[in-house]
Amino acid sequence: MRYFKLLPLPLLMFGLITPIQAELINLPTLSVEGIAGEATPYVLPVIPVGSPDTGDLLKRLPGANINRNGPLTSVAQYRGLFGDRVNVLIDGVKINSAGPNAMDTPLSYIPVSRLGDISLYRGIAPVSSGMETIGGTIIASSKKADFTSSETMEFHGNAKAGYGENGDKHHAALLASIANNTHNFHIAGSVERGNDDLEFDGGDILPSEHERDTFGAGYAFQNGSQYLTLQAEHHDTGETGTPALPMDIIYATGENYSGQFKNTFANGGEISVNFSYQDADHKMANYILRTPPMMQRHAITDVESRGIGLSYNISGWTVGLDADNADHNADIFDPNNPLFLVQNYNDIERDRYSIFGEKEFTMNNWKLETGLRYTLVEMDAGTVSTTMPMPPALALRDDFNNADRDQDEHLIDIVFNASHALTPQLDLIVGLARKERAPSYQERYLWLPLESTAGLADGNNYIGNIELNSEVAYQAELGFDWHTPRTGFSPHIFYHNINDYIQGTPSTNLAANMLSAMMAPTKPAPLQFNNVDAKLYGIDANWFIALSNQWQLDGTMSYVRGKRRDTSDNLYRIAPLSARTMLSYTQSKWTVGLEAETVASQRKVSDENHEQKTAGYAVFNLSGSFQPAQNITLMAGVNNLFDRHYENHLGGYNRISDNPDLAQGDRLPGIGRSAYLGVNVDW
Ligand SMILES: [Cu+2]
Numbered sequence: 008m009r010y011f012k013l014l015p016l017p018l019l020m021f022g023l024i025t026p027i028q029a030e031l032i033n034l035p036t037l038s039v040e041g042i043a044g045e046a047t048p049y050v051l052p053v054i055p056v057g058s059p060d061t062g063d064l065l066k067r068l069p070g071a072n073i074n075r076n077g078p079l080t081s082v083a084q085y086r087g088l089f090g091d092r093v094n095v096l097i098d099g100v101k102i103n104s105a106g107p108n109a110m111d112t113p114l115s116y117i118p119v120s121r122l123g124d125i126s127l128y129r130g131i132a133p134v135s136s137g138m139e140t141i142g143g144t145i146i147a148s149s150k151k152a153d154f155t156s157s158e159t160m161e162f163h164g165n166a167k168a169g170y171g172e173n174g175d176k177h178h179a180a181l182l183a184s185i186a187n188n189t190h191n192f193h194i195a196g197s198v199e200r201g202n203d204d205l206e207f208d209g210g211d212i213l214p215s216e217h218e219r220d221t222f223g224a225g226y227a228f229q230n231g232s233q234y235l236t237l238q239a240e241h242h243d244t245g246e247t248g249t250p251a252l253p254m255d256i257i258y259a260t261g262e263n264y265s266g267q268f269k270n271t272f273a274n275g276g277e278i279s280v281n282f283s284y285q286d287a288d289h290k291m292a293n294y295i296l297r298t299p300p301m302m303q304r305h306a307i308t309d310v311e312s313r314g315i316g317l318s319y320n321i322s323g324w325t326v327g328l329d330a331d332n333a334d335h336n337a338d339i340f341d342p343n344n345p346l347f348l349v350q351n352y353n354d355i356e357r358d359r360y361s362i363f364g365e366k367e368f369t370m371n372n373w374k375l376e377t378g379l380r381y382t383l384v385e386m387d388a389g390t391v392s393t394t395m396p397m398p399p400a401l402a403l404r405d406d407f408n409n410a411d412r413d414q415d416e417h418l419i420d421i422v423f424n425a426s427h428a429l430t431p432q433l434d435l436i437v438g439l440a441r442k443e444r445a446p447s448y449q450e451r452y453l454w455l456p457l458e459s460t461a462g463l464a465d466g467n468n469y470i471g472n473i474e475l476n477s478e479v480a481y482q483a484e485l486g487f488d489w490h491t492p493r494t495g496f497s498p499h500i501f502y503h504n505i506n507d508y509i510q511g512t513p514s515t516n517l518a519a520n521m522l523s524a525m526m527a528p529t530k531p532a533p534l535q536f537n538n539v540d541a542k543l544y545g546i547d548a549n550w551f552i553a554l555s556n557q558w559q560l561d562g563t564m565s566y567v568r569g570k571r572r573d574t575s576d577n578l579y580r581i582a583p584l585s586a587r588t589m590l591s592y593t594q595s596k597w598t599v600g601l602e603a604e605t606v607a608s609q610r611k612v613s614d615e616n617h618e619q620k621t622a623g624y625a626v627f628n629l630s631g632s633f634q635p636a637q638n639i640t641l642m643a644g645v646n647n648l649f650d651r652h653y654e655n656h657l658g659g660y661n662r663i664s665d666n667p668d669l670a671q672g673d674r675l676p677g678i679g680r681s682a683y684l685g686v687n688v689d690w
Pocket residue numbers: 106107108109110111255256289290291
């Protein structure tokens with residue numbers, strides 16, 4: 008219902024668009040929208056052009072954060088739930104990572120330089136936002152060309168370039184379009200390089216260089232009642248470090264194709280059809296970007312997926328069908344022994360078929376949304392083989408190949424969201440939901456003890472569990488949204504009770520434990536994915552105060568507590584209490600801002616995952632932008648102004664044995680002082 012959006016800097020300039028304040032998609036009459044029309048000086052949340060990663064924008068939204076495993080590898084977290092629990096849509100498409108350790112996370116498919124906007128459904132995501140939305144829905148869309156208002160074809164475009172000093176980062180991006188009021192064709196691309204390793208106060212983070220190119224083309228058509236869009240995207244991530252994981256990205260490359268057709272009927276009903284196809288290949292290695300260890304390995308993995316959706320919308324009703332499937336493979340090799348092979352994941356299938364209905368209506372000054380979705384998840388895996396001669400490996404292989412790997416899950420989502428205007432300035436928001444998530448393929452089909460766990464990055468070996476049940480969450484939301492033309496404050500509290508939460512617990516599989524001890528004698532005994540019980544609760548808020556026509560204070564705060572209900576342990580990798588506060592000053596052609604990121608210590612850590620505590624810290628960022636002409640914006644800033652040494656609780660552990668500046672197994676430090684420059688030109 009409530010929808011938060013972050014827009015790129017130029018669009019936000021000079022009060023053109025409300026910055027981080029609530030924007031309503033389904034409730035257009037609510038008065039927050041009116042704020043945008045006021046002459047209040049909206050100073051933007053500063054977009055960190057110092058980072059190539061869209062995750063750094065996501066974490067500015069209330070309740071959102073990222074688990075960072077590398078400069079381009081950020082796993083979305085919302086209110087303590089992360090990874091496959093969060094439905095991340097890129098240009099409307101659910102992206103499947105080609106890598107079983109989520110090195111190519113969905114967010115990595117859209118560089119900041121190509122980003123149009125990123126938003127999330129605050130609170131409980133509606134059933135229409137997707138399948139398996141237990142941790143919410145996040146939507147990132149690339150910058151596109153607009154239709155014009157006349158029949159004359161016009162050329163338009165946007166070019167960006169930037170430099171970041173820490174890591175010797177360069178990027179350039181281009182969007183060029185030819186469009187009139189009916190047709191619209193665009194091409195777009197980006198080039199990004201981070202030539203050096205990132206520095207912190209005390210040394211270098213190894214390896215943390217990055218390299219990514221994208222190229223896309225799209226066509227859109229509209230004629231009043233019909234709308235069509237077709238899009239093709241190629242992405243090519245090259246050698247990119249992931250210091251929190253056992254290997255680095257050598258490449259992650261592939262294509263995504265998607266399209267949507269909408270038709271509005273005379274009765275006001277609208278039908279929408281969409282499709283997507285994704286094909287991606289990935290290679291990772293532990294001996295190219297880092298010093299080769301004793302046991303050199305690389306893995307070659309791929310994913311191919313297809314999706315289709317159909318929905319019909321009339322008088323507040325939406326009914327729809329969705330289906331998608333993804334096929335995954337991952338093989339592990341030894342560069343020094345051509346005969347070595349482990350089929351880590353072979354011929355994995357995860358197919359989803361879903362039907363939903365949703366109704367939006369108003370009643371006695373209440374705006375209500377209720378929905379029901381049923382999803383069938385069918386999963387299967389092919390037989391596996393390995394050349395590893397150890398008896399426990401062969402026993403695990405045989406057990407897996409003899410097991411009934413074909414599993415079906417039936418998921419029921421029920422959502423009820425409501426908002427009520429208590430006064431013209433104050434809305435009450437309530438929500439209740441039941442949401443389910445089926446196990447991921449890694450949680451189910453990881454047949455030998457390895458760390459290929461969709462980016463958990465806790466350093467433990469895991470073994471899967473074919474018999475896992477789906478997670479069932481009961482969610483409640485209560486919030487206020489207070490808004491006047493010069494102030495806003497919207498605290499929301501939430502509670503999730505999750506039955507059958509999937510969590511690693513000590514493995515009782517003797518063959519797995521023996522094999523793990525042989526392959527990795529220094530590691531703790533492996534964990535097995537199992538169903539436990541959990542709860543998460545917390546509060547998040549965003550707020551702003553226009554102090555004068557030039558000065559504004561704004562910020563967000565997020566707190567989440569994640570606990571087991573079956574034991575006294577805490578959940579793993581839960582974001583600590585954090586706040587972002589920004590003071591900004593705006594004139595008609597320029598703006599400056601000083602931002603504080605304050606993060607509390609995290610002492611509520613997971614014993615089961617051997618998780619380390621972290622201390623609190625504060626980091627200050629300075630930014631400014633200048634608009635010398637209507638269509639040109641220059642930006643500059645310094646992140647981590649005082650070069651503070653800090654450890655991000657969600658940043659993982661250093662996996663590199665020979666970094667002289669950082670011990671293996673220590674928390675990875677946050678990036679040190681980093682100055683950046685950027686330019687944006689529209690025509
Ligand atoms: Cu990988």
